[in-house]
Amino acid sequence: xxxxxxxxxxxxxxxxxxxxxxxxxxxxxxxxxxxxxxxxxxxxxxxxxxxxxxxxxxxxxxxxxxxxxxxxxxxxxxxxxxxxxxxxxxxxxxxxxxxxxxxxxxxxxxxxxxxxxxxxxxxxxxxxxxxxxxxxxxxxxxxxxxxxxxxxxxxxxxxxxxxxxxxxxxxxxxxxxxxxxxxxxxxxxxxxxxxxxxxxxxxxxxxxxxxxxxxxxx
Numbered sequence: 001x002x003x004x005x006x007x008x009x010x011x012x013x014x015x016x017x018x019x020x021x022x023x024x025x026x027x028x029x030x031x032x033x034x035x036x037x038x039x040x041x042x043x044x045x046x047x048x049x050x051x052x053x054x055x056x057x058x059x060x061x062x063x064x065x066x067x068x069x070x071x072x073x074x075x076x077x078x079x080x081x082x083x084x085x086x087x088x089x090x091x092x093x094x095x096x097x098x099x100x101x102x103x104x105x106x107x108x109x110x111x112x113x114x115x116x117x118x119x120x121x122x123x124x125x126x127x128x129x130x131x132x133x134x135x136x137x138x139x140x141x142x143x144x145x146x147x148x149x150x151x152x153x154x155x156x157x158x159x160x161x162x163x164x165x166x167x168x169x170x171x172x173x174x175x176x177x178x179x180x181x182x183x184x185x186x187x188x189x190x191x192x193x194x195x196x197x198x199x200x201x202x203x204x205x206x207x208x209x210x211x212x213x214x215x216x217x218x
Contacts, residue, residue: 018040019044021089031051045062070093077100078090079103119147119148150188157197168206184203
């Protein structure tokens with residue numbers, strides 16, 4: 001029987017209570033990402049690296065994990081290096097219906113974390129379904145070298161155009177999107193932002209004014 005494919009999702013963690021069990025270097029990296037996502041973060045560990053112990057925007061409970069406490073949170077992560085602690089948190093989380101990720105401990109996860117490449121509001125994630133974090137990181141570094149400011153500019157322009165379509169046309173659906181993006185991107189790469197905006201607006205059906213400017217500049 002074929003294994004089911006995991007369902008990818010981006011979570012809105014703004015002001016959501018999140019538990020992080022463990023407070024070493026791996027946990028510190030995870031805490032930064034969780035706080036950037038707006039989580040209301042609580043860390044539980046007897047000892048903590050300075051990045052956690054001294055951070056003003058999280059709560060550190062300086063003690064071991066207490067059985068069942070994960071039930072008070074919406075999401076949980078462990079980074080303890082101790083499989084028996086991971087297993088207890090996972091068992092408690094399963095009983096309470098809480099999603100939990102255990103660093104480098106796939107059997108005690110009910111979700112995995114992808115490698116992430118970010119450029120402005122553009123976010124690209126790479127998942128190996130927990131099979132090889134090293135491969136995910138390797139691919140992320142390759143993407144980091146290929147994704148630049150012009151991709152962010154394309155995203156911003158597409159977002160602006162999509163909003164205008166909703167206002168003027170009542171929908172952002174258009175068969176012109178797929179064919180338009182390559183040319184729009186090429187114009188942005190050449191620094192021709194006004195021409196790119198004119199071209200994209202025309203391609204998706206907003207207007208046809210100024211297309212001669214695009215032709216002249218291409």
